[in-house]
Structure formats: structure tokens, C-alpha cells
Amino acid sequence: MEKFEALPQELQSAILSRLPLKSVGKCICASKKLASIICTKQFRDSYLLQSMTRPRMLFMVPLTLPLDSSPTEDDLLFYSVYQEEKPLLSSGQQESYICQGPLGCMVSQPIRGLVCIRDTTKIRICNPTTKMCRTLLEMKTCEKEVIAHYFGHDEKDAFKVLCVMKMKSVGQSQGAKEYHVLTVGSTEEPWRKITCEHDHTAVTQGLCKGGVLYYVAWSNSEKSLVMMCFNVSSEEFTVTELPEEVNNDRCWTLVNYKGEIALVDDYDSDLHTNGVLQIWVRKQIDQRKWEWKKTRIVIPRDRWEEIDVDERKMIRFKGTIGTGEHVFAREFLGNRNEGPVVVLCYDNVTEELRRFKTEKVFEGFYVQTFLDHVDSFGLCED
Numbered sequence: 001m002e003k004f005e006a007l008p009q010e011l012q013s014a015i016l017s018r019l020p021l022k023s024v025g026k027c028i029c030a031s032k033k034l035a036s037i038i039c040t041k042q043f044r045d046s047y048l049l050q051s052m053t054r055p056r057m058l059f060m061v062p063l064t065l066p067l068d069s070s071p072t073e074d075d076l077l078f079y080s081v082y083q084e085e086k087p088l089l090s091s092g093q094q095e096s097y098i099c100q101g102p103l104g105c106m107v108s109q110p111i112r113g114l115v116c117i118r119d120t121t122k123i124r125i126c127n128p129t130t131k132m133c134r135t136l137l138e139m140k141t142c143e144k145e146v147i148a149h150y151f152g153h154d155e156k157d158a159f160k161v162l163c164v165m166k167m168k169s170v171g172q173s174q175g176a177k178e179y180h181v182l183t184v185g186s187t188e189e190p191w192r193k194i195t196c197e198h199d200h201t202a203v204t205q206g207l208c209k210g211g212v213l214y215y216v217a218w219s220n221s222e223k224s225l226v227m228m229c230f231n232v233s234s235e236e237f238t239v240t241e242l243p244e245e246v247n248n249d250r251c252w253t254l255v256n257y258k259g260e261i262a263l264v265d266d267y268d269s270d271l272h273t274n275g276v277l278q279i280w281v282r283k284q285i286d287q288r289k290w291e292w293k294k295t296r297i298v299i300p301r302d303r304w305e306e307i308d309v310d311e312r313k314m315i316r317f318k319g320t321i322g323t324g325e326h327v328f329a330r331e332f333l334g335n336r337n338e339g340p341v342v343v344l345c346y347d348n349v350t351e352e353l354r355r356f357k358t359e360k361v362f363e364g365f366y367v368q369t370f371l372d373h374v375d376s377f378g379l380c381e382d
Contacts, residue, residue, distance in 0.1 A: 113376025
């Protein structure tokens with residue numbers, strides 16, 4: 001340790017920024033000098049940037065405990081591996097357990113190392129790597145209920161949660177909605193009510209990109225699906241029209257496709273039977289204009305048929321990673337509610353389809369797979 005501390009501080013910081021987060025935590029306990037470096041905002045920002053060059057694939061599995069077990073709350077298992085480093089799904093394994101409520105919960109897409117977890121009206125921001133959590137001020141619902149929540153981040157480095165509420169006495173797509181925003185900070189921030197002139201009902205989970213939170217919704221005035229765009233910084237809503245083929249008869253989800261927002265039908269039968277998936281990609285024409293372009297992902301039939309039929313039915317498209325490969329992941333763990341997570345990586349240039357399994361065997365009913373998760377000091381600095 002003395003030899004390491006004798007190195008120039010810039011070199012120490014460079015070496016520390018390449019260590020796993022848990023190892024950095026041990027350095028804080030082992031040396032006051034290293035702790036003084038690690039605890040600076042400059043180092044933590046540098047560590048986050050370094051982590052972004054080694055993104056992770058994050059798996060979340062709700063673990064249902066036996067009825068006679070303690071505590072009564074079930075656990076959420078978060079397990080991650082480096083998504084682009086070999087051996088794939090084995091390199092840099094990390095896992096942590098975070099309690100969820102007895103009624104289950106909703107987990108957002110990870111942003112800069114953090115996820116947002118909602119259990120009815122209880123909302124927490126959690127860091128799956130460090131297991132640190134912060135419970136936000138609970139919503140005062142009275143006769144209202146939360147029907148959707150979204151997690152976003154803007155260019156000012158502010159994290160915010162958007163909640164949509166409605167009266168309990170009416171259907172989900174009926175009645176006036178209320179929109180509330182909370183800025184996640186070191187102090188207990190209050191919820192602020194904001195206005196939205198577009199009467200809509202959220203359909204998908206959100207995806208945050210470039211300081212804008214996107215989600216698909218049903219327009220109660222236009223009677224069609226639209227893309228809602230929430231500017232996290234200004235807290236203003238705008239609406240983008242969707243192609244007519246994007247209708248309410250399908251189960252849409254948003255993914256990151258080669259750096260662009262894309263719409264995917266999670267239950268596209270052509271994918272499960274033929275290995276052909278049609279997606280809609282949002283392309284920028286100029287600074288103010290966008291268009292939706294239909295794109296086909298075609299996996300060679302002979303390669304696709306190498307995958308077990310039952311497994312193909314449970315595969316969902318999750319987006320693309322830095323290597324350019326298309327990632328498909330199994331959504332359910334099987335009839336026995338246990339097993340590894342199966343991931344398929346398809347390179348449309350070489351037409352190579354690779355199948356991987358996590359080394360860890362999970363016990364649970366279903367698994368959520370997220371791409372581009374990173375290690376960060378989020379929630380540690382306050």
C-alpha cells in the first residue's frame with residue numbers, strides 16, 4: 001500500500017478508476033489517503049466515464065420466498081456481467097439482493113448505474129452494485145392511485161421521477177390524470193404537480209435518451225398510439241405521431257437500437273417461428289425533424305432452427321450493444337421456475353448467431369434483462 005501511495009496522484013486515480021467498485025470500497029477503508037481521492041466528485045465522475053467503456057448486462061429476478069420464511073418481503077436479485085467482454089456472460093460477475101414489497105414491484109431501465117423501483121406508492125432509487133437505496137417521499141394518494149412511473153436524467157446531471165396518477169374509481173384510460181415530478185437529491189425533495197395538455201394513458205415503460213424520457217401512450221383524444229416525449233430538464237411534454245401500423249393490437253416496447261429509439265412488438269410471431277423481426281426505428285432527418293423507418297432483422301432460418309422451439313417462444317429482443325450485435329434474452333425461466341438466463345447474440349454482418357447461458361442458476365418465475373448498465377457511485381456521494 002505504501003508503494004502505491006507513493007505514486008503520483010494522477011496515476012493513483014487512473015489505476016483506481018479501473019478497479020471493480022467493491023475493490024474501490026475496500027481501498028476507502030484501507031487508506032485515508034486513498035479515501036480522500038476516491039471521495040472527490042472529480043474521481044467519481046471519472047470512474048463513471050470509465051465504467052461506460054465497460055457496460056454491463058443486468059438481470060433482475062424477483063425471488064419468491066417460502067411462506068414460512070422471514071422476512072415477509074421477497075427479494076429482488078440483481079445479477080450483472082460485462083456485456084461485451086469474453087467469456088460472454090461470465091466476465092465480471094456481480095450480484096446483490098434488494099427487498100421488494102409483498103405485492104411485487106416495477107423496475108425501470110437503469111440510468112448511470114441507478115434503477116427506480118416502485119411498490120404501489122412506495123418509490124425507491126437503488127444502486128444494484130452497492131445495494132444502496134433511497135426511499136422517496138411517499139405520494140399522498142387519498143382517492144388516487146399511481147398508474148405509471150418513469151425515471152429520467154438530464155444534461156444538468158439531475159435525476160427525476162415522473163409519476164402519473166388517476167382516480168381509483170375510474171378505469172385506467174378514463175378520467176383526468178395528474179402528473180407529479182420529484183428531483184432526486186441528498187435532501188428530501190417534495191413532489192411537484194406539473195401540467196400536461198395531452199390526455200393520454202401510458203402503454204410502455206420509459207426509455208431516457210439525451211435528457212428526454214420517451215414512452216408510448218394511448219391518446220384519448222386521437223384514439224391512437226403516440227410517443228410521449230418528456231423533457232427532463234424543462235419538465236414539458238411533447239407528442240410525436242407513430243406510423244399507422246403501430247396500433248393497439250400489439251405489445252410494444254422501447255429499446256435502444258444502434259443509438260436510436262426503436263419500437264418492438266414483444267410477441268411478434270414471425271420472430272418465434274421464422275427468426276424475422278420487424279421494428280420501427282426513429283431516425284433524425286435534421287435538427288427538428290424525425291421519421292419512423294421500418295427495419296427488418298432476419299436471422300438465417302437454418303441458424304434459428306438450431307434453437308429449441310420452446311426456447312424461441314420465450315425470447316425477446318432487447319436492443320443492440322457496442323459490438324453491433326442484436327441481443328435477444330429469455331423472459332421466463334421455464335416450467336420449474338429455475339435455470340440460467342439464455343441470451344442470443346446475432347451479428348447481421350457475419351450472420352453469426354451465438355447462444356450463451358449465465359453461469360448462475362436463478363430461482364424465480366421471470367427475468368428482466370437490461371443492457372448498458374454501468375457501475376457507479378450513485379447514492380454514495382450524499
